Amino acid sequence: MNSSDAPQLLLGLLAVSFAFYTVVNRWNFLRIPSVVIYIVFGAMIGNSDSVTGLNLHSNIVAGLGKFGFLFLMFLSGMEIDTNLLRGRTSTGHRPPANDTSSSEQSPLRQGILLFFGTTFLAIIFSLIVTHFDSNVKAWMLTLILSTSSLGIIVPVLKEVNMTGTRYGQTLLIAALLADMVTLLSVSVGATLALDPSPAQLMWIGAFIVPIGAAYLLLKQASKQKMLRHYVPHEPIDQVRGILAFLALCSLIAGLTGTEPILGSFLAGLVIASLNFAGKERLKDHAEAIGYGFIIPIFFITVGLHFDAHHFFGSRSSWLWVPFLLLASYVVKVLPSLWMAGKMPSRKAIAGGVLLSSRLSLVIAASSIGLRIGAITPTIADSLLVVAVATCFISPVVFMWLL
Numbered sequence: 001m002n003s004s005d006a007p008q009l010l011l012g013l014l015a016v017s018f019a020f021y022t023v024v025n026r027w028n029f030l031r032i033p034s035v036v037i038y039i040v041f042g043a044m045i046g047n048s049d050s051v052t053g054l055n056l057h058s059n060i061v062a063g064l065g066k067f068g069f070l071f072l073m074f075l076s077g078m079e080i081d082t083n084l085l086r087g088r089t090s091t092g093h094r095p096p097a098n099d100t101s102s103s104e105q106s107p108l109r110q111g112i113l114l115f116f117g118t119t120f121l122a123i124i125f126s127l128i129v130t131h132f133d134s135n136v137k138a139w140m141l142t143l144i145l146s147t148s149s150l151g152i153i154v155p156v157l158k159e160v161n162m163t164g165t166r167y168g169q170t171l172l173i174a175a176l177l178a179d180m181v182t183l184l185s186v187s188v189g190a191t192l193a194l195d196p197s198p199a200q201l202m203w204i205g206a207f208i209v210p211i212g213a214a215y216l217l218l219k220q221a222s223k224q225k226m227l228r229h230y231v232p233h234e235p236i237d238q239v240r241g242i243l244a245f246l247a248l249c250s251l252i253a254g255l256t257g258t259e260p261i262l263g264s265f266l267a268g269l270v271i272a273s274l275n276f277a278g279k280e281r282l283k284d285h286a287e288a289i290g291y292g293f294i295i296p297i298f299f300i301t302v303g304l305h306f307d308a309h310h311f312f313g314s315r316s317s318w319l320w321v322p323f324l325l326l327a328s329y330v331v332k333v334l335p336s337l338w339m340a341g342k343m344p345s346r347k348a349i350a351g352g353v354l355l356s357s358r359l360s361l362v363i364a365a366s367s368i369g370l371r372i373g374a375i376t377p378t379i380a381d382s383l384l385v386v387a388v389a390t391c392f393i394s395p396v397v398f399m400w401l402l
Helices: 003-025 034-046 059-079 107-132 138-146 150-159 166-194 198-221 235-255 260-273 279-304 308-313 315-341 345-355 360-371 377-401
Strands: none
Touching: 003 034, 003 059, 003 279, 034 279, 034 377, 059 150, 059 166, 059 235, 059 260, 059 279, 059 360, 107 138, 107 166, 107 315, 138 166, 138 315, 138 360, 150 166, 150 345, 150 377, 166 198, 166 260, 166 345, 166 360, 198 235, 198 260, 235 260, 235 279, 279 360, 308 315, 308 377, 315 345, 315 377, 345 377, 360 377
């Protein structure tokens, strides 16, 4: 297939992937996340002998996949609820005083302790991996093992009406910290891994300055009547505005030698930190564009790069999967046990199991780690399988333990 056929290839992938998603999504008894469906579809196409003649890695597919990656990081930034980091609920109020579902300590303090406990255990498991495979960088694997999946944790907590409780707030804060710290650390670490010079550190600092200035300007614009006139109010204009802001932040990051995903994540974080009319509606529109079109292409490309023949034929891959799966749960469940003195043990363990859910961020961090040589292809494929497994196992076990 030549380059002129690339648009037809993209359209075909979109049409067939949507049909595949629609059929599989009707299997309610499996409750398969859409991300997993698109990854599986990409893996099936990429490893099928009947499509070996197609240029599945064409520039247009790869380009949209990279943009989908940036948009995923942007939406991850928008998921950060700054109210939780101030010790408040997502509505901006303190958790109910009569909520005795967890300890007397604030959810913020509990979430921080859970996060540091997870990081400590992740370091231990990462050092074990590097002992057997010196090509793996401990810092990258530590960050990957420390992550959680807000895309799974938030819907599950909403389903059991726990998002406003101290228990739910603690889990959300622990997940928020894991995602935010991991994204920032992976982005900065990847940048310095490619160029560890002091000048690059200065460029990273210089990159933060215009982002901070943009935040202050937008914050003032939402308050001052004179500046509010220049803020877009129509939904279409707001969507154009956030896309332009995403592009600008990613472009500035790239020009300063910083990872573009750091720019896209901070762009989403800035939007999430602002208070303006129609914010939730704008978020819905952004998620519709992202998860409805752009982001699925990224996950399809992840599946396309998954070498099933090599993975299933490699003995080391099969050895790493159970170890990394065990590590994924141990680093989250053990720190949650300290809450057992303030609540039933089953509930404390359930929280750790739910925090063990991993998906989008693990895939994103693994992609970066593989690109900069911080992890091996075998470990990257094993982490992909582990991430998919946890998003199936964790919600089911959490519901059973409650």
